Amino acid sequence: IDDLQECLDECGKGKRTQQNMKAVCGLIYKYGIPRQAVPDNLNLAQYLKVTGEDSTSRSSFTDEEIEKIRASIGIVEHADWIYCMIYLGFRPAEFLALTVKDYNKKEKAFVGGSKTEAGTNRTVTVSPKILPYIESMVGKRTGGPLIQTPKGMMWDYSNFRQNIFYPTLKQCGIENPILENGVHKYSPHSCRHTFATLMKRVTGADKD
DSSP states (O other), X not given: OHHHHHHHHTSOOOHHHHHHHHHHXXXXXXXXXXXXXXXXXXXXXXXXXXXXXXXXXXXXXXXXXXXXXXXXXXXXXXXXXXXXXXXXXXXXXXXXXXXXXXXXXXXXXXXXXXXXXXXXXXXXXXXXXXXXXXXXXXXXXXXXXXXXXXXXXXXXXXXXXXXXXXXXXXXXXXXXOBOTTSSBSOOTHHHHHHHHHHHHTSSSOSOO
């Protein structure tokens, strides 16, 4: 157990990564016990302690800040984009890669996503909170990126972050200081983290 605990303590990663490491350890024992690779009923994973802290780069917007963004729609350009990112839960790169054709008007859902097998081409229902804005973005268009540059191209992540995300937050009245590690408190990834925070308030299994 000391060797396993040291793996977690010395990995240099945050709480979420250590939780994943503990889960993997439990799966290894679950695989090994019935195959007699380890003694019966031995599962050291249950004794591991997650000591990592939540990453400072995973800041979520507060309810008040979400409301500021919503109230800025129609006043601050691109506020609707950030508001939609919060309620869709896509990774920033996935959101920027969405096309008009990815949206199913009848089902009111997007089919998109990448990175993991479970995340690829997943169906994401559009919340009623953002449905009017999504419908407006799609309009009568038949193709192209959902949100696009003035030239009709897909946004580059770095360009979007610097020239759209940061300025829009500032115009919405949301403070976004640079932290000790040299990065802004909020980044486009914060929208996904906010989505996860909102989801945790819903009664149900974490896996679901």
